[in-house]
Amino acid sequence: MAMITMVMPAHLRTLAGVSGDVTIEVDGEVTLRSILDALETQYPMLRGTIREHVSGERRPFLRFFACGEDITHESPDAPLPQEIASGAEAFYVVGAIAGG
Secondary structure: OEEEEEEOOHHHHHHHOOOOOEEEEEOOOOEHHHHHHHHHHHOHHHOOOOEOOOOOOEOOOEEEEEOOEEOOOOOOOOEOOHHHHOOOOOEEEEEOOOOO
């Protein structure tokens, strides 16, 4: 069982009813999909806010970072770095800013 620290934008923390980073348990391989599945299980009010309900696709204006690298467009089933799986580094869900 891996203990993952997640950093989320303020609007998602508010919706989840937390004031800071969250720690989730991931059973099995640590991937983007397994992290988001565990997050939505622990905080069901977040279902549909990070991924679309039906397609499971990432919602616009959200990005994912692991060890300082943008992994938004990588396979959701690719293993994440050991630093994330061990809890040494946090996994980030970041709200992208649009403008022009």
